[in-house]
Amino acid sequence: MTLDQVKQNPKKYTVSFSDRYTAKKSGTTRQGNSGVKVWDSIRKDGLVPEMDWPFPFLQRDPVFTWEDYYMDIPEDLNQLGKQFLDHFKISYEWVFLNASFSPAEEIKKRLKQAPLQIFAPVCSPWNTDKLIPSCPIKVPQHATTVYSFDDGERFYDFDHYSPYRKQLAWDYPILYVLKGVIQEIKPVVPDNSSKLYAMEVLKSLEGEIVQDSEQSGAFALVKNGELLVADPSRVAELVATKLAKGLPKEVWNNALKDKF
Numbered sequence: 733m734t735l736d737q738v739k740q741n742p743k744k745y746t747v748s749f750s751d752r753y754t755a756k757k758s759g760t761t762r763q764g765n766s767g768v769k770v771w772d773s774i775r776k777d778g779l780v781p782e783m784d785w786p787f788p789f790l791q792r793d794p795v796f797t798w799e800d801y802y803m804d805i806p807e808d809l810n811q812l813g814k815q816f817l818d819h820f821k822i823s824y825e826w827v828f829l830n831a832s833f834s835p836a837e838e839i840k841k842r843l844k845q846a847p848l849q850i851f852a853p854v855c856s857p858w859n860t861d862k863l864i865p866s867c868p869i870k871v872p873q874h875a876t877t878v879y880s881f882d883d884g885e886r887f888y889d890f891d892h893y894s895p896y897r898k899q900l901a902w903d904y905p906i907l908y909v910l911k912g913v914i915q916e917i918k919p920v921v922p923d924n925s926s927k928l929y930a931m932e933v934l935k936s937l938e939g940e941i942v943q944d945s946e947q948s949g950a951f952a953l954v955k956n957g958e959l960l961v962a963d964p965s966r967v968a969e970l971v972a973t974k975l976a977k978g979l980p981k982e983v984w985n986n987a988l989k990d991k992f
Contacts, residue, residue, distance in 0.1 A: 748782040751892065753813065756802050767851060767875055767910055771824040774912075778813030778822075785809055820914050827909035835906045840881055842911060847879040850889070851908035852900075861895040866903045878906075930986035931957050933979075941971055945978035947985075953992055959984070960992040 758765055758773035785805065788796050827842050828835065842848055853869035863886055876898070880888040887900045900906075937954045944950045951967050952959040962970045970992060 749779040750782045750785040750787075752787045752801055753777075753780045753785045753805060753809065756805055757813070760802070762798070767849065767908070770875075771822075771910070771912065775817075775822045775824075777810070778816035780809050780812050780816070784812065819917055821917055823913045823915075825911050825913070827911055829908055834903065835909065836887075836902050839878060839887065839906065839909060840883065842909070843878065843881065846911055846913070847877050847890075849875055849910045849912065850878050850906045851875050851910075852904065852906045855904065858898075859893070859895065861897065861899070863899045863901060864904065865901050866905055868905075870905060870907065872907045927986045927988075930983045931988075933983045934958070934987060937977065937979075941974045941976040942979040942984075943976040944981070944984045946981040951976055952979075952989070958988040958990055960990050962992040966992060 754770060754773055754777075755765070757777040758770045787801060827848060828838060839848060839850075851872035852874065853867060853871055854873045855864055855867035855869065858864060874891075876892075877890040878887045878900070879890055881902075882888075885902055887902070887904065887906075889898045889900050890896060891898050934954050934957050938956075940954050942952055942954055942959070944952075950961055951970050952961040953970060954960075
C-alpha cells in the first residue's frame, strides 16, 4: 500500500488508532484530561494501531478494569509510536476559545478544511441518535468531533460513547473548537546531479581512492565527505597502496574539493 493509493481510495484504506495508548501517554486520570495534553502527547509520543493496543469492544470476563486499561505500555509499542512521527508531523490550532458568539458559521467554514474537535457541555438527552437540543450549560464537559452539517439545522458529531454518531442542534453551545493537522513527511530523494547526492555517495567511500574516470582522469582521496584531489606529481604516491575506484561525473562535479 502506498500513500497515493490511500489518496485515490480513502474508504478502502482506513486505520483505527489506539485511544488507550494516547489516554495513557497523555496522563488521563479519573477526573478526565485536557484537549491540549492529548494533542501534545500525539505530537510527542505518536500513535499506534488499535489492533496493537486494543480495548475490547464488548466487556470481557474477567472484567476489563481501569487498571487494565491504564497498565504500562510495552516498550516496543512506545517505539512504534515514535516511528509514526518519522512519517507524519502532527500539529494543532485553536479555531476559537470560550466562544461568546454563535459558533455555527465559523465551524461551517472551517469544516471545509478538516473535521473539528469540539469541547462542549453534555446536553440532555445525550445518549441518543436523535437531534440533541441546546441547553443553558456554559461549561465544556466533553470532547467530540464534528465532521459534517446540514446548513442551519444540525451538526453531525462523532463521539466515543454509544451511539457514536450523534446530531447536535445548530445552536448547540459549542464553546471551544480545535483543528488537528497531519502532514506527511516526505523523504528527501536527492537528484543525482545535486551536491546532496554527491555527499551521500562519498559517505560510503570514506578513505577510498577515486578517479574522475569519465572526464579528466584525475585522482582523489575521499576524506570527511570531500575529494582531496591529487596534483599530477603526487598521483603515484596516492595510488601506491590502493586501487582507485571510478567515480561518476555527477558525483565528481558536485563534490566539495580540496588539494591532496
